[in-house]
Amino acid sequence: MNKQQRQRIVDRHKDALLRHGHHPNALYWSSREIQEKRFQVLSEIGIQSGDSVLDVGCGFGDLAAYLEGQNLELDYTGIDLSPDLIEVGREKYPQAKFSVGDLFDFDPAPQSYDYVLLSGALAEQISDNGAYARRVIERIYAICRKGVAFNLLDARNDWVASRPDLQSFHPDEIMKFCKELTEQRQTRDDYLDNDFTVYLRRVNA
Numbered sequence: 001m002n003k004q005q006r007q008r009i010v011d012r013h014k015d016a017l018l019r020h021g022h023h024p025n026a027l028y029w030s031s032r033e034i035q036e037k038r039f040q041v042l043s044e045i046g047i048q049s050g051d052s053v054l055d056v057g058c059g060f061g062d063l064a065a066y067l068e069g070q071n072l073e074l075d076y077t078g079i080d081l082s083p084d085l086i087e088v089g090r091e092k093y094p095q096a097k098f099s100v101g102d103l104f105d106f107d108p109a110p111q112s113y114d115y116v117l118l119s120g121a122l123a124e125q126i127s128d129n130g131a132y133a134r135r136v137i138e139r140i141y142a143i144c145r146k147g148v149a150f151n152l153l154d155a156r157n158d159w160v161a162s163r164p165d166l167q168s169f170h171p172d173e174i175m176k177f178c179k180e181l182t183e184q185r186q187t188r189d190d191y192l193d194n195d196f197t198v199y200l201r202r203v204n205a
């Protein structure tokens with residue numbers, strides 16, 4: 001992702017935050033319910049109390065509060081490009097750890113988090129035929145000890161396909177790509193019309 005693409009994402013969220021405050025609309029989610037449905041499906045990879053979790057493109061870090069509400073006591077770290085969203089997250093969720101930047105700015109060590117989760121951070125169109133998204137998927141799998149769960153917009157959905165500002169993917173193509181990473185992979189498209197989730201697990205984890 002180049003400098004201009006990063007700046008566009010930061011600016012869009014700064015503007016949305018001014019309009020909506022700490023609300024899912026500032027993240028371009030249509031409602032809290034939709035945001036949390038995605039969180040629920042991500043968490044169903046099998047997260048348990050005591051796990052460490054890295055949330056890539058965490059926004060405000062609302063996932064930390066959602067998981068806590070499920071009685072999961074986790075070691076949560078969120079990273080996001082937007083300093084404005086992270087500032088709110090630090091205030092709202094003092095128990096969580098946050099850093100500002102892109103995954104590749106930090107380069108966490110291999111297998112340094114039990115789970116790496118990502119919700120919505122690969123939805124902006126950056127016109128590279130999905131090359132950045134594939135690099136992110138490879139990297140988050142390298143960082144996890146137990147598994148990764150991420151969601152993508154589903155290119156089979158007409159509304160998504162008609163939006164030039166959104167980046168979407170075909171589940172079969174993503175699964176083909178993920179086959180190079182692990183045999184233990186699964187997709188879920190049973191929870192929202194325009195989205196699918198991928199679970200990748202480490203063998204023996």
Ligand SMILES: C[S@@+](CC[C@H](N)C(=O)[O-])C[C@H]1O[C@@H](n2cnc3c(N)ncnc32)[C@H](O)[C@@H]1O
Nearest residue numbers: 027057058059080081082101102103119120121
């Ligand atoms: C749709 S929002 C979802 C936020 C959060 N995951 C949630 O569901 O509440 C997408 C977030 O990803 C962040 N983002 C997009 N590309 C990113 C990147 N390359 N590195 C870090 N964060 C990124 C945006 O700043 C934004 O906060």
